[in-house]
Amino acid sequence: SYELTQPPSVSVSPGQTAKITCSGDALSKQNAYWYQQRPGQAPILVIYQDNKRPSGIPERFSGSSSGTTVTLTISGVQAEDEADYYCQSGDITVTLFGGGTKLTVL
Amino acid sequence: QVQLQESGPGLVKPSETLSLTCAVSGYSITNSYSWGWIRQPPGKGLEWIGSIYHTGGTSFNPSLKSRVAISIDMSKNQFSLTLTSVTAADTAVFYCARQLRWTTVFKDVCYFDYWGQGLLVTVSS
Numbered sequence: 001s002y003e004l005t006q007p008p009s010v011s012v013s014p015g016q017t018a019k020i021t022c023s024g025d026a027l028s029k030q031n032a033y034w035y036q037q038r039p040g041q042a043p044i045l046v047i048y049q050d051n052k053r054p055s056g057i058p059e060r061f062s063g064s065s066s067g068t069t070v071t072l073t074i075s076g077v078q079a080e081d082e083a084d085y086y087c088q089s090g091d092i093t094v095t096l097f098g099g100g101t102k103l104t105v106l
Numbered sequence: 107q108v109q110l111q112e113s114g115p116g117l118v119k120p121s122e123t124l125s126l127t128c129a130v131s132g133y134s135i136t137n138s139y140s141w142g143w144i145r146q147p148p149g150k151g152l153e154w155i156g157s158i159y160h161t162g163g164t165s166f167n168p169s170l171k172s173r174v175a176i177s178i179d180m181s182k183n184q185f186s187l188t189l190t191s192v193t194a195a196d197t198a199v200f201y202c203a204r205q206l207r208w209t210t211v212f213k214d215v216c217y218f219d220y221w222g223q224g225l226l227v228t229v230s231s
Contacts, residue, residue, distance in 0.1 A: 033217040035152075042201055042221040043152065049215065088150050091214040092207055093165045095142070095154040 001025055003096035004087055011104040018074040020101045032070040033088040036064060036081075037100075043086060047072060068083030075078055079105050108132040110202050110222035116194075124189040128202030129182070130220060136160050138168050140205040142218060143167050143176065143187045145198040153198075157205050158185060192229045199224040 004024040012018040022032060032050050037041035045054050047063035048059060060075045074081055082105040087098040113155050114126035128141070135141055142157035156166035175188045178223040189196060203218040 030212065031213045031215065033216075035218075037152075042224055043218075045217060045219055048213075048217050048219075049213075053218070088152075088217060090154075092209050092216065094206070095157065095216055095223040097144075097152040097154060100151040103128075 002094070002096060004096055006098040006101045007103065008083075008099070009102045011106055012077050013106045015076055018077050018081070018103055020072045020087075020103065021073075022064060022067055022071070022098045023069045024089065024096075024098075026089045026096060027065065027070050029069045030089045030091055030104045032063065032065060034061075034072045035088065037084045037086065039083075046085075049073050061097060074103070077103075077105055081105060085100060107229075110204065110220060112200060112222045112225035113201050114225060114227070116225070116227060118227060120193055120229055121191055122156075123156050123185075124192050124196065124227060125227075126187045126200055126202075126225065126227070127184050128186070129184045130204075131183070133204070135178060135183055135185060140207040141178070141185045142203050144201045144218070145196075145205060146201070146218055146224075147195075155187065155189075155200075157200045157207065174180060178217040186220045193217075194229050197225050197227065197229045201225075 034047040037043040050065040051063040086100045109131045113128045116163040118124045140157045143155040157166045172191045178185045201224045202222045207216045
């Protein structure tokens with residue numbers, strides 16, 4: 001099916017590592033992208049083409065891919081990382097978003 | 107610096123047509139790239155509505171395709187969205203964004219790098 005599935009929520013303590021997964025058949029054929037969205041703000045791209053980091057995004061953000069699952073990893077989580085995270089994939093005809101994961105920093 | 111700004115009515119009546127515009131500054135939309143619309147109902151996730159290539163070719167979310175149109179106004183460096191026959195379920199924050207979108211031998215490239223701040227549109231009588 002052409003859907004992307006994310007866990008609704010992930011919680012971690014400051015300084016720990018957060019892993020957010022995204023699953024879907026499309027991911028075995030197409031790249032994955034990750035966006036961070038803080039409350040009341042527009043999304044910001046944090047990972048593109050599975051594991052590339054845009055300029056200005058901290059090194060603690062990384063991405064990986066295996067089969068039909070991609071993972072966003074945030075190492076040494078900081079309070080400012082608390083936000084909603086969305087995976088996205090697609091081709092030149094269709095763009096698809098996951099349902100989003102709320103990251104809570106305890 | 108590329109900037110995008112959505113504009114349009116914040117309130118639309120049920121069964122009417124929603125029309126929004128995205129003004130782009132810092133980049134000519136006719137140079138390259140695609141330009142897309144994404145919406146987010148209150149408290150919910152992101153939903154891609156559709157995109158238009160700088161050449162005018164369009165693609166749409168299959169679930170909205172019958173009600174959506176996207177066009178480009180080169181003279182004003184902006185692009186627009188129309189959504190017909192709206193209902194309360196169309197209430198959302200609407201974002202416009204620049205989309206990098208092209209095909210390769212391996213995997214297509216398809217993502218949004220610059221976003222507008224978003225515009226809340228409420229469908230209500």
